[in-house]
Amino acid sequence: MTPTPDSDLQLLTQAALFDGLTEAQLHTIQQHATLVRVPRRTFFFHQGEAATTFYLLREGQVRLSQINPEGKQVIIHLFGPGDVLAVIVVLSNAPYPLSAEAITDCVAWAWNRETAVHLMEQCPRLAINGMDMVAGRFLELQNRYRELSTERVEQRVARALIRLIHQRNGYQEQKPYPLLSLTRQDLAEMTGTTLYTVSRICSSWEQQGLLEAGREQLHIHKLEELTTIADDLRPSPPNFPPRPN
Template structure:
């Protein structure tokens, strides 16, 4: 797919006219990563803005006792390290390819040069980033007020929207994910999330085998979110 088409599928750039997209495409670098390769480490000097052309990436932070906390799992068209836009800080988290991936990257200096010459691009990016900040604030509020069951349901709904594939008995979340991975996303322990999943399975809301989860009843799962 031509670079302009990739960029047009990224929310932060999708509404830009062709000339603006072309200016951004000129400074885009493509990098390829094998499964489990580290893209960047938390604390390293921030190099630039990244987006996924193919594959999947997890964003993680490591606690002082060595435990991994998964912040997000991202797929094609999604962006990461955008916090470094116009900011010369260090990476706030570690990113790891969880399958063979192709990543587009725009270095900070190059993007700054583009927006300096085109205020329309700068204004558009600011608007999109403001929306993302509002979303992040809502997520923090939800985590503070929700119990483990509703948080798990919220994560499953989001993953099904991103990676769901129709199967005979429901929607399968087409991503290999351990119980620990899911627990990290929910913000709880593996034992707790296992109990929640077992309860959902008993209620015939989901089914699971090994690292695959199938949503059997989307309406009831939605109701779990509201608890």
């Protein structure tokens, strides 16, 4: 951990978490921040450890996952730059309910529990922003929960890909949209299915020219088609009238 150099203040101010704060407040916040580097395949924290720190991710990709007694993993979220790690849990001093692993080399700002609470009590705006970010995550999780309850595997995988493209590349990138450092296993753990099923689905989509599949990467050619797959409701024998309603 090294003290944050001045040049970083710029970057800090751009984060959604700090929207609407005054110069002075930003300065205080920045003074209490430390910069951490977390190399690929190592952990920000493990499930069960005391939640002492929260992070604002500057560079890299982070996988938030929970593991159950049987050893099965579930991916709750993938984070990218600008996202906030462990805001929720750091307020109540419960243990981390899940683990955060760097999928690529990461750089993040870190604050500890006490300063976090203190800062929020000083500037309500910070608490409100935090709540807002939690809200977004909450909505996403709610939707994924509904999908897991009601949709078939193929649809869920399609949605997962769409979601990843939106949040990772922030849209702008050219077709074919790339998804890197993403294993079939990851996709399976995101959608509540198995490695095997994901593999079959990807193969089938590749044959249809929908995407190009590679080791730890996919390149999506026809996003629109994925969308129609995701929204396609057909609990019925092949060749069904599109739906009477």
